[in-house]
Amino acid sequence: MKLLTCPLNGQRNITEFTYGGEYHPMPDHQQATSREWAEHVFFHDNSAGVVIEWWCHSASSYWFLAERNTISDQILRTFPADEIFRERIDFNPTPADQGERK
Amino acid sequence: MPFGLLKYGLSSEYPGEHHFNPTTELKKHYDVVIIGAGGHGTGIAYHLAKYHGITNVAVLEKNYLGSGNTARNTAVIRSNYLTEEGVTFYRESVKLWQDLSNEFNYNVMMESRGQLTLAHSDAAIRSFRWRAEVNQHMGVRSELIDRQQIAEMVPNLNMSEDSRFPIMGGLWHADGATARHDAVAWGYAKGACERGVELHQLTEVQDIEVTSGRVTAVKTNRGRIECGCVVQAVAGASSVVAKMAGIPLPIHSYPLQAMVTQPYKPILTPHVSSPHLHVYTHQTSRGEFVIGGGSDPYPLYNTRATLDQRESLTAAALELFPFFAQARMLRQWAGTTDMTPDYSPIMGLSPVENYYLDAGWGTWGFKATPICGKTMAELVATKKVPDIIKPFELERFYKYQQINEAGATAASH
Numbered sequence: 001m002k003l004l005t006c007p008l009n010g011q012r013n014i015t016e017f018t019y020g021g022e023y024h025p026m027p028d029h030q031q032a033t034s035r036e037w038a039e040h041v042f043f044h045d046n047s048a049g050v051v052i053e054w055w056c057h058s059a060s061s062y063w064f065l066a067e068r069n070t071i072s073d074q075i076l077r078t079f080p081a082d083e084i085f086r087e088r089i090d091f092n093p094t095p096a097d098q099g100e101r102k
Numbered sequence: 103m104p105f106g107l108l109k110y111g112l113s114s115e116y117p118g119e120h121h122f123n124p125t126t127e128l129k130k131h132y133d134v135v136i137i138g139a140g141g142h143g144t145g146i147a148y149h150l151a152k153y154h155g156i157t158n159v160a161v162l163e164k165n166y167l168g169s170g171n172t173a174r175n176t177a178v179i180r181s182n183y184l185t186e187e188g189v190t191f192y193r194e195s196v197k198l199w200q201d202l203s204n205e206f207n208y209n210v211m212m213e214s215r216g217q218l219t220l221a222h223s224d225a226a227i228r229s230f231r232w233r234a235e236v237n238q239h240m241g242v243r244s245e246l247i248d249r250q251q252i253a254e255m256v257p258n259l260n261m262s263e264d265s266r267f268p269i270m271g272g273l274w275h276a277d278g279a280t281a282r283h284d285a286v287a288w289g290y291a292k293g294a295c296e297r298g299v300e301l302h303q304l305t306e307v308q309d310i311e312v313t314s315g316r317v318t319a320v321k322t323n324r325g326r327i328e329c330g331c332v333v334q335a336v337a338g339a340s341s342v343v344a345k346m347a348g349i350p351l352p353i354h355s356y357p358l359q360a361m362v363t364q365p366y367k368p369i370l371t372p373h374v375s376s377p378h379l380h381v382y383t384h385q386t387s388r389g390e391f392v393i394g395g396g397s398d399p400y401p402l403y404n405t406r407a408t409l410d411q412r413e414s415l416t417a418a419a420l421e422l423f424p425f426f427a428q429a430r431m432l433r434q435w436a437g438t439t440d441m442t443p444d445y446s447p448i449m450g451l452s453p454v455e456n457y458y459l460d461a462g463w464g465t466w467g468f469k470a471t472p473i474c475g476k477t478m479a480e481l482v483a484t485k486k487v488p489d490i491i492k493p494f495e496l497e498r499f500y501k502y503q504q505i506n507e508a509g510a511t512a513a514s515h
Contacts, residue, residue, distance in 0.1 A: 046341035
C-alpha cells in the first residue's frame with residue numbers, strides 16, 4: 001500500500017486520492033490567444049523528475065498540491081493550495097464578453 | 103533436410119546468422135537519424151531503405167533493439183476503432199500485418215484468431231452497434247453478437263447472469279490478431295541493416311541542436327552526429343526527447359501493467375476484452391494467458407509492477423474466466439505509455455522543420471507498427487504528409503480538432 005499525506009486528512013492510502021494534473025500558472029484570461037489556451041489545456045511538461053501537481057482527496061473533495069518525483073515515484077511534499085494562491089482572482093469580463101451582452 | 107538439421111544439432115559450432123550490422127563508430131553525418139529502435143523506428147528505417155533508396159540512416163537506441171514498448175506490449179492487432187480517421191489508419195495497418203512475414207522474410211507468427219469485446223451494459227451494446235456500423239461501412243469485419251454466440255465461441259467464459267456484471271453481448275472482430283512482438287523489430291531491423299542502415303544500440307541521445315527552426319545535429323553519449331533530419335519514435339519518452347528539440351507535446355506518460363500465467367493447453371481461440379472490467383486476455387501460441395492492461399492512476403516514468411494492479415487485473419480476469427483461480431502467474435511487468443488527451447497518435451510534422459514526430463502511441467502503438475513505418479518513411483522521403491496520417495498532426499490540438507478515439511483500449515469512457 002502506498003501512502004500519501006493529505007494536508008487536511010493526514011496519511012492515507014493513495015487509492016483514496018485522484019490525480020488532478022500538473023500545476024501550471026493560468027494564462028491571462030483576457031489576453032491569452034486561442035493557441036495559448038490550447039497549450040494550457042492540452043499540453044503537459046510531462047517531466048521526468050520532480051514535478052508539482054494537483055491531487056484531490058476523493059472522500060473529502062479536498063484539493064491540494066504535491067511535489068512528486070516521476071521517476072522514483074516518491075512523494076516529496078504535499079501542501080495546501082493557499083501556499084500559491086494567496087489572492088482572490090477576479091474574472092472580469094473581457095471587452096468581447098461585454099460586446100456580446102449588448 | 104533432416105540430415106542437415108541433425109548435423110546442425112550435433113555441431114559444436116553454430117553458424118548463427120548475423121541479423122544486424124556489428125557496432126561501428128558513428129559517422130559524422132547521416133541523412134536521417136531515427137531515435138528509438140523499436141518496431142516503429144526500425145520500421146521507418148526499413149521502408150526508407152527498401153522503398154525510397156535512403157540508406158544513410160542511423161537508428162539510435164538508448165538500450166537494446168526492441169527493448170522498450172515493443173517488448174512490453176500485449177501484441178494485440180485490430181482495427182475496430184470508432185473514428186473514421188482511426189479505422190482507416192488501423193485497417194491499412196492490419197492489411198500490412200497480414201503480409202508482414204513475407205514482406206521482410208522473417209516469421210512474426212501472425213495469428214488471426216479474432217477479437218471479442220464484451221458488453222456488460224445497455225450503453226455498451228449501443229456503442230458497439232455504433233462501432234460495428236462504422237467498421238462495416240469502412241470495410242472492417244466487425245459485428246454485434248449475442249450471448250449464445252459468445253457462449254459457443256468461448257465455452258470457458260463465465261456467462262452466468264448472477265455475476266456482478268453479466269455479459270450482455272459482444273463486438274466480434276474477425277480481423278483481430280496477434281503476432282510475436284519482438285520478431286517485428288528484429289525483422290524490420292534485419293531488412294534495414296541488409297540495405298545499409300546502421301543500428302546503434304546503447305547510444306543515448308542527450309541533446310538535439312536546433313538552429314533557426316532546423317535540426318542540425320544530435321548529441322549522443324558516443325559523440326555528436328550531424329543529420330539531414332530527425333525522426334523520433336520513443337513512445338514513453340516522447341515528451342523528454344521532444345523537449346530537447348524545444349517541442350512541447352500534449353502527452354502524459356503512464357505505466358500500463360500486464361501479466362502472464364503459466365502455459366495451458368490451447369483452450370481459448372480469440373482475444374477477449376472487457377472495457378467495463380478493464381481487462382483483456384488471450385492465449386499465446388505457447389499456451390500462456392496474457393492478461394492486461396491496467397493503467398496506473400497517475401503518470402510515472404517507471405516500469406515497476408504493483409500489487410494494486412495485480413489485484414484489480416486478477417479480480418476482473420477471474421470474473422471472466424473462473425479457472426484462473428488455479429493459475430500461477432509467471433510474470434508481471436509494465437511499459438510506459440505516452441497517452442494523448444484524445445487517444446489518437448501524434449504523427450508527422452513538428453514546429454521544427456526537419457524534425458518528425460512519431461509519438462502519442464499510448465496503448466495502440468504495436469498494432470500501428472507497419473502502417474507507421476510505411477507512412478512516416480514516405481513523409482521523410484517526400485516531405486509530403488500522407489493523407490492517411492494527416493489528421494494525426496500535432497497542430498490539431500492548436501486547432502481544437504482532436505480525434506476522440508473512444509475505441510481505444512485504455513479510453514476511459
